[in-house]
Amino acid sequence: MTAIDTAPAGSAADENARRRAQIRRSLTRRNRAETRFRLLGLGSALAAMAFVAVLFGNILSHGLPAFWQYTLDAEVTFDAAVIRVPERPVQGADQSDAEFRAAMLSWQRRLAMVNWNRLIVASVQAAAPGQQIDDRAAVSVIDSGVRFVLRDMVADNPALIGQTVPVRMLLSADGDNWAKGRISRDLPDARQQLSRPARDWIDSLMAQGTVHRAFAWHIFTNVDSRTSPASAGLAGAFVGSLYMMIVVILLAVPIGVASAIYLEEFAPRNRATDLIEVNINNLAAVPSIVFGLLGAAVFINIFHLPFSAPLVGGLVLTLMTLPTIIIATRSSLRAVPPSLRQAALGLGASRTQMVFHHVLPVTFPGILTASILGVAQALGETAPLLLIGMNAFVANIPATPMEQSAALPVQIYLWQGNENRNFFEPRTFAAIIVLLGLMILLNALAIWLRGRLERKA
Amino acid sequence: MSAPLTTIRPTASALDGDARANRISARDVTVHYGPKQAIFDVSMEIPERSVTAFIGPSGCGKSTFLRCFNRMNDTIEGCRVGGTITIDGEDIHDPALDVVELRARVGMVFQKPNPFPKSIYDNIAYGPRIHGLVRGKAETDALVESALQKAGLWKEVADRLDAPGTGLSGGQQQRLCIARAIATGPEVILMDEPCSALDPIATAVVEDLIHELKEQYTIVIVTHSMQQAARVSQKTAFFHLGKLIEYGETEQIFVNPREKQTEAYITGRIG
Ligand SMILES: Nc1ncnc2c1ncn2[C@@H]1O[C@H](COP(=O)(O)OP(=O)(O)O)[C@@H](O)[C@H]1O
Ligand SMILES: [Mg+2]
Numbered sequence: 001m002t003a004i005d006t007a008p009a010g011s012a013a014d015e016n017a018r019r020r021a022q023i024r025r026s027l028t029r030r031n032r033a034e035t036r037f038r039l040l041g042l043g044s045a046l047a048a049m050a051f052v053a054v055l056f057g058n059i060l061s062h063g064l065p066a067f068w069q070y071t072l073d074a075e076v077t078f079d080a081a082v083i084r085v086p087e088r089p090v091q092g093a094d095q096s097d098a099e100f101r102a103a104m105l106s107w108q109r110r111l112a113m114v115n116w117n118r119l120i121v122a123s124v125q126a127a128a129p130g131q132q133i134d135d136r137a138a139v140s141v142i143d144s145g146v147r148f149v150l151r152d153m154v155a156d157n158p159a160l161i162g163q164t165v166p167v168r169m170l171l172s173a174d175g176d177n178w179a180k181g182r183i184s185r186d187l188p189d190a191r192q193q194l195s196r197p198a199r200d201w202i203d204s205l206m207a208q209g210t211v212h213r214a215f216a217w218h219i220f221t222n223v224d225s226r227t228s229p230a231s232a233g234l235a236g237a238f239v240g241s242l243y244m245m246i247v248v249i250l251l252a253v254p255i256g257v258a259s260a261i262y263l264e265e266f267a268p269r270n271r272a273t274d275l276i277e278v279n280i281n282n283l284a285a286v287p288s289i290v291f292g293l294l295g296a297a298v299f300i301n302i303f304h305l306p307f308s309a310p311l312v313g314g315l316v317l318t319l320m321t322l323p324t325i326i327i328a329t330r331s332s333l334r335a336v337p338p339s340l341r342q343a344a345l346g347l348g349a350s351r352t353q354m355v356f357h358h359v360l361p362v363t364f365p366g367i368l369t370a371s372i373l374g375v376a377q378a379l380g381e382t383a384p385l386l387l388i389g390m391n392a393f394v395a396n397i398p399a400t401p402m403e404q405s406a407a408l409p410v411q412i413y414l415w416q417g418n419e420n421r422n423f424f425e426p427r428t429f430a431a432i433i434v435l436l437g438l439m440i441l442l443n444a445l446a447i448w449l450r451g452r453l454e455r456k457a
Numbered sequence: 458m459s460a461p462l463t464t465i466r467p468t469a470s471a472l473d474g475d476a477r478a479n480r481i482s483a484r485d486v487t488v489h490y491g492p493k494q495a496i497f498d499v500s501m502e503i504p505e506r507s508v509t510a511f512i513g514p515s516g517c518g519k520s521t522f523l524r525c526f527n528r529m530n531d532t533i534e535g536c537r538v539g540g541t542i543t544i545d546g547e548d549i550h551d552p553a554l555d556v557v558e559l560r561a562r563v564g565m566v567f568q569k570p571n572p573f574p575k576s577i578y579d580n581i582a583y584g585p586r587i588h589g590l591v592r593g594k595a596e597t598d599a600l601v602e603s604a605l606q607k608a609g610l611w612k613e614v615a616d617r618l619d620a621p622g623t624g625l626s627g628g629q630q631q632r633l634c635i636a637r638a639i640a641t642g643p644e645v646i647l648m649d650e651p652c653s654a655l656d657p658i659a660t661a662v663v664e665d666l667i668h669e670l671k672e673q674y675t676i677v678i679v680t681h682s683m684q685q686a687a688r689v690s691q692k693t694a695f696f697h698l699g700k701l702i703e704y705g706e707t708e709q710i711f712v713n714p715r716e717k718q719t720e721a722y723i724t725g726r727i728g
Contacts, residue, residue: 042477155696202655250479269534281653302708333542337571339567339569339571340573340574341532342529342567342569342571343564343567343571343572343573343634343637344573345532345560346529346560346564346565346567346638347560347561347583347584347587347637347638348557348559348561348584348587348640348641349557349587350585352555353587357587358573358584362574386612
């Protein structure tokens with residue numbers, strides 16, 4: 001500026017030219033700064049995308065193969081000499097319900113005592129007539145859960161006894177590892193999980209096509225299992241997580257939204273509400289494991305709720321999700337233009353009418369999104385669940401939220417720690433894919449609902 | 458802003474303004490925002506079925522004072538109102554009087570058109586519904602039509618009452634807001650710079666509407682446009698720094714101001 005001020009008067013054209021040159025020089029500087037900043041931003045965005053791509057690529061490449069497991073298509077002969085059980089009881093006219101149930105139970109007990117492995121060994125040996133495979137090796141290649149599959153087939157249809165039918169049998173975890181090449185073929189026999197005949201049997205049947213990959217539906221329908229890891233599934237953990245989500249939705253969403261509405265719209269501004277506000281903001285920053293401790297202390301020690309129960313998990317996650325929902329709801333309430341409130345109040349609407357007739361309808365999409373994101377966050381939370389005993393091994397689908405249960409994120413943690421690394425590493429990633437899939441589904445739902453509701457408004 | 462005094466068109470009612478009874482009476486009204494005083498001991502009588510304009514430089518307290526009449530200041534954090542205001546002799550701060558009832562009797566139109574994000578029909582029907590003024594669809598339909606008629610909007614929207622009110626043009630939105638205020642059957646309508654967001658044509662339409670409405674309603678209007686005050690009002694109050702400097706017949710204020718500050722303002726030397 002001084003250059004312009006001190007320029008000799010009269011040379012207006014000179015002055016203009018000088019000013020333009022000055023602007024041009026500063027323009028070059030500005031443009032350079034802008035280019036620099038853009039490149040920096042682009043670089044950061046690309047880096048972030050690359051991280052995400054690497055993460056997802058890694059998860060998918062590790063986890064997807066676990067959804068297909070090696071199976072044996074074999075003929076099983078339900079040998080009457082092995083399955084020595086009486087006829088399945090039928091309820092006689094003179095029999096009471098209790099008597100019939102007792103008879104049925106004892107029949108099922110007899111069925112459970114049958115040596116089903118005999119049938120499996122026979123069909124494994126029959127599948128590869130050219131291969132010498134001893135009984136122990138034959139049992140080791142098939143998942144131990146197959147015993148129960150055969151038992152249930154007979155329990156459902158006793159007419160199978162004496163017949164030969166095709167059955168698809170899951171290979172054991174060790175067999176699956178070998179078939180997928182997850183165990184080095186160069187290891188000496190002593191360090192192999194399967195004996196040489198078992199390995200040869202798998203190789204020859206794979207070449208034949210009788211042992212092949214099939215989609216592992218049981219990952220979604222079975223519960224976790226220690227004895228038959230190949231047929232372990234996520235159903236129990238899924239239902240446990242579902243119960244917890246329901247508890248969170250039923251408690252955290254209404255309580256969170258209601259308290260946000262009260263604090264934002266009705267509470268007087270004074271020291272007490274300031275204190276509450278500060279506390280809620282602090283709660284949002286409390287590490288989740290602390291909520292687990294709190295839950296264990298309060299819900300289990302004081303209220304004597306059961307360990308490992310989805311109800312307790314849901315309550316702990318509710319505590320954790322509340323501040324998130326309150327803060328997000330308050331900020332969407334705060335975003336409502338004052339002119340809308342004035343319009344309602346100016347017409348003589350009471351505060352409650354203003355809130356319920358005008359403010360909430362326009363904030364509804366925001367509140368909904370906040371709630372879904374809060375619930376999704378709770379779905380993935382692990383640490384607090386460990387402290388209320390949800391890392392216990394539970395091999396059943398909980399019928400009620402009061403029963404012991406697993407949970408998806410904890411299941412990931414448990415599988416990740418399983419000793420059979422070769423088999424459970426892909427398994428863990430598969431569970432991660434399921435959990436991430438649910439999260440993405442929830443987030444997509446939030447985005448979709450938001451778009452829909454906003455278009456309507 | 459130099460006021461073209463020639464545009465003043467004295468109206469018949471401006472001349473017989475004093476013949477009308479006073480509807481609103483303010484005595485020693487003060488308003489504080491927290492520690493800051495915004496209105497200093499203002500007293501005035503506002504006659505019924507006429508238009509009273511509040512003018513003055515920006516920030517002088519016109520809106521603040523206007524909001525006293527329907528107690529909208531109650532909704533502002535830290536705002537305290539002192540003094541007495543009566544409407545038809547009733548103290549509006551009487552604890553026995555419900556503010557909801559007061560606001561049904563004293564309607565308000567805001568600076569920026571603020572229709573609800575609902576249909577045109579629901580915008581009008583909302584007030585009567587919450588006050589229990591209508592029963593059944595036929596009655597509501599009739600009331601919606603009559604309010605829109607009075608606001609001069611019926612012809613334009615009759616065939617799209619279900620369309621959102623926010624889809625109308627700015628001028629139409631403001632008339633919708635006026636219709637919405639009318640629908641609750643108020644005695645007084647407060648307008649805070651109702652034309653400041655409108656173009657000149659829409660402004661003229663709203664001004665004509667105000668002109669008609671004053672036959673039935675007591676209207677108090679805040680305006681930053683002296684021409685507008687001169688065009689629509691019978692009485693004018695000039696505020697400066699939270700004080701009422703001069704209050705009188707509009708013609709007298711513009712043609713023959715008694716106070717130096719008023720004259721300075723209308724000739725464009727302050728403001
Ligand atoms: N909500 C508020 N909080 C604090 N001060 C306010 C508020 N509204 C208005 N004021 C102050 O009160 C004075 C009068 O404002 P206002 O009535 O809006 O003036 P006008 O409408 O004449 O422009 C101004 O000094 C303004 O800063
Ligand atoms: Mg104002």
